[in-house]
Amino acid sequence: MKQLTKAEEEIMQRLWQLEEANVATIIENMSDPKPAYNTISTIIRILENKEFVSHRKEGKGYIYFPLVKKEEYSNQSINKLMTNYFNGSFRNMVSFFVKKNDMDIKDLEQILKELNKEK
Numbered sequence: 001m002k003q004l005t006k007a008e009e010e011i012m013q014r015l016w017q018l019e020e021a022n023v024a025t026i027i028e029n030m031s032d033p034k035p036a037y038n039t040i041s042t043i044i045r046i047l048e049n050k051e052f053v054s055h056r057k058e059g060k061g062y063i064y065f066p067l068v069k070k071e072e073y074s075n076q077s078i079n080k081l082m083t084n085y086f087n088g089s090f091r092n093m094v095s096f097f098v099k100k101n102d103m104d105i106k107d108l109e110q111i112l113k114e115l116n117k118e119k
Contacts, residue, residue, distance in 0.1 A: 001068070001076050002050045011043050012052060012066065012073070020065040022058075 004012060014026050021029075023040050044064055047053040052073075055062040086092040098108065 001073070002052075003077075003080070004047075004050075004052070004073075007043055008047055008050075008052075011040065011047060012068075012070075015053065015064060015066045016070040020063050022061050022063055026064075 010030070011026060014029050015021060018025065018029065023037060023044060026044075027034050027037065027040055044053060044055075048055065048064075052066065052068045053064050054067050055064045082088060082090060082093045086096065097103075
């Protein structure tokens, strides 16, 4: 799966949230200052070329929708982060985030309980 730029990822976040939208709706859901219509339209076309987004015609315009699920992209991004910065070790990655965020044992125990519930 291809990696997204920061701008592309921001558009994908909006599309994952909205599930489908035209360019104007995507812009409405972005924080100020709002980007130009042409900028978002260009990014959407790039996302289509990368096969992250597709569209359907509606009236005179298009409705865009994600082809890649957020969870699928998140998993790929986390795995790449773990491989590139933590020698492929989940333990090293978690240890890093625990140390940097001053997490205490109670927080870790709570996370473990939640993980065990999901199994």
